Amino acid sequence: xxxxxxxxxxxxxxxxxxxxxxxxxxxxxxxxxxxxxxxxxxxxxxxxxxxxxxxxxxxxxxxxxxxxxxxxxxxxxxxxxxxxxxxxxxxxxxxxxxxxxxxxxxxxxxxxxxxxxxxxxxxxxxxxxxxxxxxxxxxxxxxxxxxxxxxxxxxxxxxxxxxxxxxxxxxxxxxxxxxxxxxxxxxxxxxxxxxxxxxxxxxxxxxxxxxxxxxxxxxxxxxxxxxxxxxxxxxxxxxxxxxxxxxxxxxxxxxxxxxxxxxxxxxxxxxxxxxxxxxxxxxxxxxxxxxxxxxxxxxxxxxxxxxxxxxxxxxxxxxxxxxxxxxxxxxxxxxxxxxxxxxxxxxxxxxxxxxxxxxxxxxxxxxxxxxxxxxxxxxxxxxxxxxxxxxxxxxxxxxxxxxxxxxxxxxxxxxxxxxxxxxxxxxxxxxxxxxxxxxxxxxxxxxxxxxxxxxxxxxxxxxxxxxxxxxxxxxxxxxxxxxxxxxxxxxxxxxxxxxxxxxxxxxxxxxxxxxxxxxxxxxxxxxxxxxxxxxxxxxxxxxxxxxxxxxxxxxxxxxxxxxxxxxxxxxxxxxxxxxxxxxxxxxxxxxxxxxxxxxxxxxxxxxxxxxxxxxxxxxxxxxxxxxxxxxxxxxxxxxxxxxxxxxxxxxxxxxxxxxxxxxxxxxxxxxxxxxxxxxxxxxxxxxxxxxxxxxxxxxxxxxxxxxxxxxxxxxxxxxxxxxxxxxxxxxxxxxxxxxxxxxxxxxxxxxxxxxxxxxx
Amino acid sequence: xxxxxxxxxxxxxxxxxxxxxxxxxxxxxxxxxxxxxxxxxxxxxxxxxxxxxxxxxxxxxxxxxxxxxxxxxxxxxxxxxxxxxxxxxxxxxxxxxxxxxxxxxxxxxxxxxxxxxxxxxxxxxxxxxxxxxxxxxxxxxxxxxxxxxxxxxxxxxxxxxxx
Ligand SMILES: Nc1ncnc2c1ncn2[C@@H]1O[C@H](COP(=O)(O)OP(=O)(O)OP(=O)(O)O)[C@@H](O)[C@H]1O
Ligand SMILES: [Mg+2]
Numbered sequence: 001x002x003x004x005x006x007x008x009x010x011x012x013x014x015x016x017x018x019x020x021x022x023x024x025x026x027x028x029x030x031x032x033x034x035x036x037x038x039x040x041x042x043x044x045x046x047x048x049x050x051x052x053x054x055x056x057x058x059x060x061x062x063x064x065x066x067x068x069x070x071x072x073x074x075x076x077x078x079x080x081x082x083x084x085x086x087x088x089x090x091x092x093x094x095x096x097x098x099x100x101x102x103x104x105x106x107x108x109x110x111x112x113x114x115x116x117x118x119x120x121x122x123x124x125x126x127x128x129x130x131x132x133x134x135x136x137x138x139x140x141x142x143x144x145x146x147x148x149x150x151x152x153x154x155x156x157x158x159x160x161x162x163x164x165x166x167x168x169x170x171x172x173x174x175x176x177x178x179x180x181x182x183x184x185x186x187x188x189x190x191x192x193x194x195x196x197x198x199x200x201x202x203x204x205x206x207x208x209x210x211x212x213x214x215x216x217x218x219x220x221x222x223x224x225x226x227x228x229x230x231x232x233x234x235x236x237x238x239x240x241x242x243x244x245x246x247x248x249x250x251x252x253x254x255x256x257x258x259x260x261x262x263x264x265x266x267x268x269x270x271x272x273x274x275x276x277x278x279x280x281x282x283x284x285x286x287x288x289x290x291x292x293x294x295x296x297x298x299x300x301x302x303x304x305x306x307x308x309x310x311x312x313x314x315x316x317x318x319x320x321x322x323x324x325x326x327x328x329x330x331x332x333x334x335x336x337x338x339x340x341x342x343x344x345x346x347x348x349x350x351x352x353x354x355x356x357x358x359x360x361x362x363x364x365x366x367x368x369x370x371x372x373x374x375x376x377x378x379x380x381x382x383x384x385x386x387x388x389x390x391x392x393x394x395x396x397x398x399x400x401x402x403x404x405x406x407x408x409x410x411x412x413x414x415x416x417x418x419x420x421x422x423x424x425x426x427x428x429x430x431x432x433x434x435x436x437x438x439x440x441x442x443x444x445x446x447x448x449x450x451x452x453x454x455x456x457x458x459x460x461x462x463x464x465x466x467x468x469x470x471x472x473x474x475x476x477x478x479x480x481x482x483x484x485x486x487x488x489x490x491x492x493x494x495x496x497x498x499x500x501x502x503x504x505x506x507x508x509x510x511x512x513x514x515x516x517x518x519x520x521x522x523x524x525x526x527x528x529x530x531x532x533x534x535x536x537x538x539x540x541x542x543x544x545x546x547x548x549x550x551x552x553x554x555x556x557x558x559x560x561x562x563x564x565x566x567x568x569x570x571x572x573x574x575x576x577x578x579x580x581x582x583x584x585x586x587x588x589x590x591x592x593x594x595x596x597x598x599x600x601x602x603x604x605x606x607x608x609x610x611x612x613x614x615x616x617x618x619x620x621x622x623x624x625x626x627x628x629x630x631x632x633x634x635x636x637x638x639x640x641x642x643x644x645x646x647x648x649x650x651x652x653x654x655x656x657x658x659x660x661x662x663x664x665x666x667x668x669x670x671x672x673x674x675x676x677x678x679x680x681x682x683x684x685x686x687x688x689x690x691x692x693x694x695x696x697x698x699x700x701x702x703x704x705x706x707x708x709x710x711x712x713x714x715x716x717x718x719x720x721x722x723x724x725x726x727x728x729x730x731x732x733x734x735x736x737x738x739x740x741x742x743x744x745x746x747x748x749x750x751x752x753x754x755x756x757x758x759x760x
Numbered sequence: 761x762x763x764x765x766x767x768x769x770x771x772x773x774x775x776x777x778x779x780x781x782x783x784x785x786x787x788x789x790x791x792x793x794x795x796x797x798x799x800x801x802x803x804x805x806x807x808x809x810x811x812x813x814x815x816x817x818x819x820x821x822x823x824x825x826x827x828x829x830x831x832x833x834x835x836x837x838x839x840x841x842x843x844x845x846x847x848x849x850x851x852x853x854x855x856x857x858x859x860x861x862x863x864x865x866x867x868x869x870x871x872x873x874x875x876x877x878x879x880x881x882x883x884x885x886x887x888x889x890x891x892x893x894x895x896x897x898x899x900x901x902x903x904x905x906x907x908x909x910x911x912x913x914x915x916x917x918x919x920x921x922x923x
Contacts, residue, residue: 040874045846047872087802088901089846091779102779107846109876109899277880350921357882357922515900 010035010141012113016049022062023053026070031055035137037113039106041089052092052104054117056130059094061103071103078125081118083111085516092118108515112558115510115518116140175476178259179298182251186302189251192244193307196237201314203230204450212443248299256295263287263479269487272553276513281364286482289359290475297472305465308458315455322444322451330425330452333417337459344410345466351403352474358396365389371636407467414463418456425452489555490573497571500579500660501529501564502691504550509559511549519545520557521714527707529564532692534702536732537711543695544585546711547663550693551582563661581654585665585695587646589638594623595630597638597649601657610656616685617652618678619645644675651682662692666701699736708732765821772823774833780840784812792820797841803894806845810837848874850895850905853915862898863922869903876901887923 015023015038027033036053043050043065050063059078061071073094080095090111091102106114120133179186206226214222264287275283319327369376369385376385425448432440504527511520519542527533535543549557552568561568568576581601589597598619599610610630614620622645626632638646654662664683680701683694696702703722710718710725710732718730725732771787777794784792792812800809800822807826813819826834848869855866863878876897878884886894893905908916908923 041846045843045871047848047869047874086780086843087845087847100778107899108901109897111899277883279883282882350917353921354923360882 009033010138011038012110012141013038015051019049019051019062022070023051023060026060026072027055031057033060034134035117035141037104037106037110037117039104039110041106043102043105045089045105050104050106052114052117054120059103059121063104071101073101073103075121075125078121081121083114083118085111085518087516090114094121111515113140174480175294175298175301178255179302182255185247185251189244189247190303190306192240192247193303194310196240196244197307197311198314199233199237200311200454201318202233204447204454205318206230207450208441208443208447210443211446212441248303252295252299255298256291259294259479260287260291263291263482266483266485266487270482270485271488271555272548273556274485279360279364279367281362281367282360283482284367285360285363286475286478289363290478293475294472294479297468297475300465300468304461308461312455312458315451319448319451319455322448323440326425326429326440326448329428330421330448330455332424333421334459336417337414337463340410340413341463341466344406344463345470348403348406348467349470349473351399351406352471354399355396355403356474356478358392358399362389362392362396365392410467411460411464414456414460418453418460421456422449422452425449488552488573489569491569493572495570495572496575497564497566502660503527503529503562503564504533504661504691504693505560505562505565506546506550507560507562509549509557509561511545511554511557513545513554519714520549522559523711523714523716524559525707525709525716525719527691527693529691530689531706532687532694532704534705534708535693535695535711536699536702536708536735541711542714543711544665545714547582547665547693547695550663551580552576578657579659580661580663581657581659582663583647583650583654583665587638587643587650589634589641589646589649591634591636593630594626594632594634594649597634598652598656601653605656610652613652613656614649616655616682617648618682619648619652622648644679647679648682651679651686655682655686660690662687662690663694664692665695666697699739710735764819766824767821769823769825769828769833772829772833774829774836776836776839780844782812782837782840795820797823797837797844799841799845802845802847806841810841846871847902847904850893850903850911852912853918856918867903876903881922885919885922893919893923 015036019038023033023036032055034054034056036051039050039052040047041050042048043063048064051061053060053062054075057075059073059075062069063071073096077096078094079097082093082095084091084093089105089107091106092104092114093100093102095101104114116137120137123133124130206229210223210226213219214226267283267287316327319330365388369389376382425445429440429445429448433442433445506523506525509520509523510518512518523542523546525533535546537543548554549561550568552573555569563571563576590600595610598613599605602609605613611620614623614630623629623632632640634640638649641649651664654664664686676698680698683701684704686692687694694701694705702708705722707719708722708725709716710730712731718725718728718732720728726736767786773785775783775785777783780796781794782792782797784795786792792814795812795814798811798813799806800811808824810823810826811819812821812823823829823837826837829837848871850867850869852868853865854868854873857864863881864875865878866875867873876899878895879898884896887908888894891907891909893908895903895905897903905911905919908919911919
């Protein structure tokens with residue numbers, strides 16, 4: 001019986017036996033546990049097993065720090081349940097007539113489940129259907145359970161397997177994938193390399209001939225022959241070597257170009273959430289530096305390794321043929337070198353990671369401060385910028401020094417061992433030559449020494465290989481991290497409704513960028529096709545966030561957003577976005593001409609269309625007066641235009657797109673009243689006949705909106721037309737008052753929440 | 761000129777009610793009941809510039825330096841702050857597993873053993889120059905290592921690549 005019940009029980013993870021026992025013991029006859037949340041944090045803030053369970057009539061909380069270990073409460077006695085978010089932890093507070101009780105403490109890992117539980121309790125108490133509410137809870141739980149069947153990673157949505165598993169090959173296989181198209185070229189250069197390498201094997205042999213026969217016998221003709229032969233060999237080596245290097249260089253550049261393009265293309269598809277967490281500098285250094293790093297490695301591994309193996313075998317064959325005893329002697333240091341390089345590579349690896357991190361920090365500084373150079377200068381903080389940079393540089397240098405100690409010491413030890421090997425051969429071989437010249441000639445000894453040194457070339461190469469390898473591995477990891485990152489989910493790929501009429505509905509949408517703070521709380525509203533909606537609220541209240549969700553920049557929200565009754569997540573992502581014109585709060589222009597900046601939204605637009613869009617946006621008049629007019633080249637991020645001008649260009653961009661839905665996140669930059677009028681006009685023209693959302697800081701813009709919602713701390717607190725809201729004399733009314741007080745020069749933004757509450 | 765209200769720590773007595781709720785009595789007899797403390801510098805300076813807010817999160821006043829409170833008051837407000845700010849201190853790292861760039865850590869902390877995922881190893885592990893390491897897990901929970909050089913050798917080795 002209990003097992004059956006347990007199987008049906010909703011839990012976020014299996015409950016420990018003792019907790020389960022406590023939980024079931026406190027059930028009354030016939031009472032059924034609906035769901036339970038395992039919380040992992042005790043009331044005293046230590047980790048441990050605690051649980052929050054809900055039945056139809058009661059809540060049961062198990063926590064060893066409670067006097068009896070269990071706390072139960074009738075749901076009907078709860079006046080309000082809410083999650084109080086603290087720092088890295090939160091508590092569930094339930095309010096009863098006797099006061100507030102904290103039933104459970106938990107980390108952010110399960111905060112969303114407790115949020116859902118609190119909603120359940122409140123909604124059931126306010127008379128909503130418990131079954132429906134339980135269904136919502138069930139959804140929450142199953143959503144959490146969405147994990148990749150292969151690796152167990154959490155999935156953001158219902159993908160079959162996670163992307164990483166779908167396309168996860170081994171490092172070597174993947175690197176090979178980039179090399180594959182160039183195999184013929186690589187083989188060609190390999191043949192060339194083999195030829196030059198084989199050529200290097202000959203001179204020591206000729207030396208032996210020279211010493212033992214030619215010089216000893218005074219054979220001048222033989223001398224001339226051998227010198228010419230050597231000359232020929234050197235020329236051959238140089239010539240072939242040049243061709244080989246050229247081929248390899250070209251191939252390497254091609255490989256790295258492909259890889260770089262691929263990483264860049266992938267970086268475009270990453271969700272904004274990724275960029276919230278990763279500095280653009282670190283992405284840049286991957287696209288630039290790491291791909292280069294990997295190229296060097298690919299070349300090395302595809303060529304040198306094979307060559308070196310061949311060389312090694314060739315030399316060993318010759319050496320053994322000449323004198324097997326000496327050969328064995330010269331192999332003695334090999335095991336030490338092999339063992340040493342294993343230890344070495346284990347220790348060097350963390351260094352490359354650390355170095356990478358420091359290098360990417362420097363890229364981040366560059367990506368940050370160079371575009372912000374105006375601010376740097378404005379606050380005369382050039383020196384500080386330099387100091388900060390120097391400090392990071394020093395940090396990198398120190399780390400490099402530490403790494404260099406190891407990376408230089410190891411090859412030095414290897415060289416030393418090699419030299420020792422050579423000495424042994426000199427010593428023993430010399431002894432043999434002196435004592436029994438018939439067993440070993442001077443010539444053989446001299447050429448043997450040459451071969452020994454050549455033999456240790458590959459050994460040293462392999463010893464150093466782990467160094468290059470670890471470095472490349474770090475770069476490869478970073479590159480694959482981007483290539484493997486989950487792109488924006490596009491489940492509705494391919495579904496393109498014929499036309500979008502533009503009915504927008506937000507249904508109980510809640511969202512947080514980070515667990516610590518809820519940014520939208522149960523937001524619901526509807527905009528009918530062709531209507532305009534104004535959003536008003538203090539700064540930071542969540543206005544742009546509403547738009548971010550509508551744009552599908554983030555999709556881990558709760559609730560639903562519908563367009564013409566279709567969940568936006570079910571529509572083809574690119575198609576969907578192409579239906580929306582979005583004027584961003586910070587106008588973002590590119591380092592290009594004004595013309596192309598406007599045409600950005602519709603690259604195939606005719607010139608007339610572009611000019612018309614500029615006219616509608618009231619931008620044409622100022623553009624035509626610029627010396628280069630539409631050909632004016634803007635600096636990075638639009639440097640060269642005023643704030644108001646940039647705004648109008650970005651409006652023109654949206655107008656040109658002729659979208660079904662228009663979103664305008666009005667910039668807060670104060671502009672003179674004439675420009676304000678121009679922008680106002682542009683906006684009015686633009687929203688004609690389109691569903692539009694306007695986030696306006698100048699409330700006058702909104703007077704004509706069909707509907708206005710007032711957002712406060714992520715919640716909609718008022719909604720209606722301008723007149724309705726004015727007669728309500730609520731927050732909107734007060735906003736309007738403040739703005740008319742400040743003579744329309746100041747915007748809502750400049751009145752911060754606190755000052756505002758002090759005024760009223 | 762200060763627009764914020766700073767109250768001299770010597771002028772107040774702080775009692776702990778339940779959880780993080782405080783009752784602060786000023787020398788002139790004014791009582792702030794059911795108020796909560798917030799750190800303005802939870803990472804860089806946990807004992808200075810403590811904001812006192814009411815239940816609706818409205819700012820009441822600021823205590824500049826907790827150390828100047830009397831012993832009892834200091835203990836009370838510290839208890840409340842320690843409850844609000846859960847930043848487990850990692851004493852040992854037992855194991856780190858890596859899966860496609862995200863990490864799973866098994867750690868021993870001052871609050872017991874725990875395991876968590878780190879999603880972005882580059883941005884979520886921050887080494888400060890003092891040797892202090894700040895960590896944020898995939899669910900935005902925070903942890904810290906007061907000084908990584910004082911960790912057991914094996915732990916140091918395990919994390920050295922990420923510092
Ligand atoms: N990428 C982000 N990561 C984390 N928090 C964010 C992010 N973007 C915004 N926030 C937070 O979300 C809240 C709402 O931000 P939002 O941009 O929606 O405000 P807003 O109403 O548009 O304000 P404004 O009028 O100043 O433009 C703010 O508290 C902000 O700090
Ligand atoms: Mg905004």
